[in-house]
Amino acid sequence: MLGFTYYTPTKVEFGKGAVEKVGALMKQFGGTRVLIHYGGQSAVRSGVLDRVKKSLDEAGIFHVELGGVVPNPHLAKVREGIELSKANGVDFLLAVGGGSVIDSCKAIAYGLAEPEHDVWELYAGQRKAKACFPVASVLTIAAAGSEMSNSCVITNTDEKRAYDDDLARPRFAIMDPELTMTLPDYQTEAGCADIMMHTMERYFVNSGTMELTDALAEGLLRTVMHNAEVLHTDPHDYDARAEVMWASSLAHNGLTGCGSDGGDWMPHLLEHEMGGMFNVTHGAGLAAVWPSWARYVYKNCLPRFVKYAVDVMAVTPGATDEETALAGIAAMEEFYHRIGMPINFKELGIDPTDEQIAEMAASCARACGGAKGSAKVLHQSDMEAIYKMLK
């Protein structure tokens, strides 16, 4: 087993009515002037924004608000948040939403902590952060895992870039599964695909053994698969919402990667280009990318693909390991289809030209610093080949 660092300081309050604890938690963690950051009107309509403001008011905590964060959150909104926060002496960032809103908060928090620098430099790989303002969230979508993770993804025009740093791990996260009850099915299932991929990225690696981590990862993947199907039929099943919501955090807080080599992450990086260029839903983009990526790399990481097929997809081992691995990939495609997720460009609703594919591959290679991957190291030509398999 490889060595690792594990650090998940985020305090989680999970369950019905947890929203009402936001004022007390904010006080406990020292927030006195709060930016409430959110996305569209659903946070207003659902009443969650009012509940948050009421709880902060009762705790005597000043707040301003900034909505309008979109999926694949933009740098422009981050800059707006930084200016608004400066003007109001904000000392704590509170996201009310999902991964996009939390990521936008993290970027604002980086920007506030080092106002002498341009925040995009972090995402462009030009420097490392030395500080970050405190962030917390009231989670309304189970997907990105940003509520406990060190990750943050921001889009600048059509460049979608990630920056990971423990400085941005949220102080607390409020998770009330009831807040996710009214999500459209496509968002729910794309969230499940995203959750699974955060663990799969850490699973398909060429490194030493990790027996406990594998047991946790496989248990998590089976649980999400089961409950994704439950929610596809009955979106109001509270327990299924709860299982998926808790899985979203554990899939991406580091737990399922302990003893791994850090993970592969090429499906994510391939998808980031699609998200940047076509603004597709992140989880759906991941589902679309994965089968082609898997068929391209599986021979280089065969034992893991065999184990996945048997222990996660419950495939009966075939005559050869290759057969078993391919059956596992096919079973995953069937699962994606059962929950309404795409497995290629067409089903995702996009139709990139060869030029656009070449452009995405070039941009992806740049984001990777040339080449990246653990299941298999991919170069620009590999990335282009995988995109072409998605046609």
Add this chain to the structure above:
Amino acid sequence: MLGFTYYTPTKVEFGKGAVEKVGALMKQFGGTRVLIHYGGQSAVRSGVLDRVKKSLDEAGIFHVELGGVVPNPHLAKVREGIELSKANGVDFLLAVGGGSVIDSCKAIAYGLAEPEHDVWELYAGQRKAKACFPVASVLTIAAAGSEMSNSCVITNTDEKRAYDDDLARPRFAIMDPELTMTLPDYQTEAGCADIMMHTMERYFVNSGTMELTDALAEGLLRTVMHNAEVLHTDPHDYDARAEVMWASSLAHNGLTGCGSDGGDWMPHLLEHEMGGMFNVTHGAGLAAVWPSWARYVYKNCLPRFVKYAVDVMAVTPGATDEETALAGIAAMEEFYHRIGMPINFKELGIDPTDEQIAEMAASCARACGGAKGSAKVLHQSDMEAIYKMLK
């Protein structure tokens, strides 16, 4: 799924050579004057104490040391640690050892933070802590899980009492599996029994469903069982040491109890009396108690005992649920025997008189505030009956 709070702020540095990071971590977490607390001479002989001191010296951090912590750590040593720390202006407690040493550190840390109060009041249930000095550990035994937990157990003459509070969760934990390579087999396997019981206490409950938590708990239990057997044959298997060490933390940091009702904890409380009166090895005492406890309570928590039998012990379901549950308990006894653990008083090497049993039951009932349990609520007469089953 029930609501829950999850809070595991401890930063873990895991792997070969992690000991050398203690100076840098101490600096990062603000320790400037450190009490190094340890147990017997093995910490000296193994060289780990010297490695810790060297790393602290290199970071320019002042330290004093206090050894002599024994299993079932005593209040007298805690008081000694408080006085020594006061005299030296200590601001950070560093345990080099296992659960007993970490627990002794936590108690010293409580005592230092509120010097106007007697620290035993916390364990006697007379007040709650309002503050605690920072604690960290260099772990040398995988067992108690105290390196990430909020728990702390101290013995005052023959009263062994627990106090749980998030204030005492360690700031960081250094886990190098190589430090556990030379442990005697009995200690290793007692540690495995302890690790498993921390998760089993949270598993055998009468509360709502918790699918993800169950999957994680069952995966952890199977992993520990497998590696406990590996280590019984080959104590120098690094990967097995690593799996068990990481499991020790995850079994007791709260992860395997999310959505549970808080747990049953009667096997622990029954064992605490045995530890207090006969100074038995904690994990071995737990193994000895569990089968009798299980047979006494299983009918009141039948679905969980059936699930345990099938999903953890790989028992083929019998004609009735009762048959399956009992087969699971028998399989657990066989496992304990395979790793050299006791399943009754005689195998544990003690022979309590009826008067001593009555005394333990009375003391246990007092510690429980009269009655306690989730699988089944136990009163003093139940506790006495279970102790008698162990004869």
